[in-house]
Amino acid sequence: MEATAKYNRGNPAVKRILQEVKEMQSNPSPDFMAMPLEEDIFEWQFAILGPRDSEFEGGIYHGRIQLPSDYPFKPPSFMLLTPSGRFEIQKKICLSISNYHPEHWQPSWSVRTALVALIAFMPTPGGGALGSLDFKKEDRRALAIKSRETPPKFGSAERQKVIDEIHEQMLSRAPPVPQLLTNETNEETNQLPASDASDEHAHKAVGGVNTAGSNSDSVNNDLPRPDSESEIVQHIVEGRTEGVSNHSRANLSRENIPRVAPTPQNPVVAIQKPKHDRLLTLAAFGLTLAIMALVIKKFFKINGLAGYIEGKF
Amino acid sequence: MTTQAKEKCPLCTEEMDLTDKQLKPCKCGYEICLWCWHQIMEMDQKEECGGRCPACRSIYNKDRIMGTSISNQMNFVLTNQTFKKNKPSLKSRNQ
Numbered sequence: 001m002e003a004t005a006k007y008n009r010g011n012p013a014v015k016r017i018l019q020e021v022k023e024m025q026s027n028p029s030p031d032f033m034a035m036p037l038e039e040d041i042f043e044w045q046f047a048i049l050g051p052r053d054s055e056f057e058g059g060i061y062h063g064r065i066q067l068p069s070d071y072p073f074k075p076p077s078f079m080l081l082t083p084s085g086r087f088e089i090q091k092k093i094c095l096s097i098s099n100y101h102p103e104h105w106q107p108s109w110s111v112r113t114a115l116v117a118l119i120a121f122m123p124t125p126g127g128g129a130l131g132s133l134d135f136k137k138e139d140r141r142a143l144a145i146k147s148r149e150t151p152p153k154f155g156s157a158e159r160q161k162v163i164d165e166i167h168e169q170m171l172s173r174a175p176p177v178p179q180l181l182t183n184e185t186n187e188e189t190n191q192l193p194a195s196d197a198s199d200e201h202a203h204k205a206v207g208g209v210n211t212a213g214s215n216s217d218s219v220n221n222d223l224p225r226p227d228s229e230s231e232i233v234q235h236i237v238e239g240r241t242e243g244v245s246n247h248s249r250a251n252l253s254r255e256n257i258p259r260v261a262p263t264p265q266n267p268v269v270a271i272q273k274p275k276h277d278r279l280l281t282l283a284a285f286g287l288t289l290a291i292m293a294l295v296i297k298k299f300f301k302i303n304g305l306a307g308y309i310e311g312k313f
Numbered sequence: 314m315t316t317q318a319k320e321k322c323p324l325c326t327e328e329m330d331l332t333d334k335q336l337k338p339c340k341c342g343y344e345i346c347l348w349c350w351h352q353i354m355e356m357d358q359k360e361e362c363g364g365r366c367p368a369c370r371s372i373y374n375k376d377r378i379m380g381t382s383i384s385n386q387m388n389f390v391l392t393n394q395t396f397k398k399n400k401p402s403l404k405s406r407n408q
Contacts, residue, residue: 012325012327019326103363107353109367
């Protein structure tokens with residue numbers, strides 16, 4: 001209570017950090033522990049346990065978190081203090097949750113989520129990132145055993161006090177390094193954690209193709225037909241004169257017969273259509289006359305009414 | 314006084330008032346206060362990193378959010394005018 005009274009509660013970052021401190025103390029986690037300095041609430045000291053089923057198991061790794069003044073809208077920076085074979089010591093590490101990549105940071109994250117992510121990053125390959133190392137498994141295991149013996153020494157006396165306090169509490173929680181299972185774990189292959197795939201929804205608009213077919217019928221006159229027929233016959237004769245034979249002559253004689261037959265039917269059809277058109281024309285003309293008559297009647301009625309009104313006045 | 318659960322902004326842990334509650338910035342339902350939303354949008358303008366919902370990472374549609382806020386204010390004013398004696402019961406519309 002007295003300690004919290006010191007800080008400027010008007011600052012939204014301070015209020016958020018105090019909220020996280022209370023949440024950390026009320027819901028402690030067996031995998032990590034973190035607390036801020038009394039002097040500066042923006043600097044935290046933390047310790048994480050090595051992830052299970054890995055060469056880091058049983059190790060206690062200390063570090064420091066520096067929160068920005070714009071927290072939680074800006075990401076914090078992380079620095080490891082205990083040698084682990086995965087991260088360099090006393091050097092800011094490059095992660096998607098650190099201040100090297102502010103575009104990946106989310107304001108809804110907190111120190112707790114950052115530490116969980118840090119534990120999850122331990123078994124992954126460094127990939128040459130800033131502050132990352134790729135030691136052998138045996139070396140990492142040796143460093144894990146060594147990390148339990150003494151806490152790292154860093155900074156002022158107050159910081160060292162916080163580090164020692166955290167180390168003692170972590171020792172009481174942490175299980176010992178599994179030394180007997182050394183041979184079995186060497187045979188096992190490390191499984192990399194599955195990366196989260198981000199799905200992007202693409203909106204596809206399928207346009208339907210409309211097919212509009214229009215058929216127009218045209219009526220041919222009787223006069224040019226004999227000319228076209230004679231031309232067709234001439235082409236056939238020219239084509240077949242090259243191979244002279246009785247069969248070709250018979251085919252010619254047969255083909256001529258069906259061409260002559262439909263010719264008398266066409267004039268009949270041609271004669272009927274003008275009659276039908278004339279009937280339609282007469283009907284249209286009649287309708288036009290009827291419409292004109294109605295319009296004239298209305299016109300006279302209007303004039304009559306106007307005269308009646310004028311008569312009144 | 315209506316006995317409602319006092320909601321707090323998950324980012325700045327401040328109590329959200331009526332204006333903050335009417336702000337519906339994202340479809341996923343994650344609600345933040347107006348000040349934090351303004352901080353996120355301001356940081357997006359400065360450094361072009363962010364402007365996203367802290368929960369689902371979808372980009373905030375500023376025009377839609379502002380329109381929604383104005384619509385809610387109009388609704389509030391109308392409700393308040395209609396029932397001057399009774400306390401207005403706010404019904405926020407999800408557009």
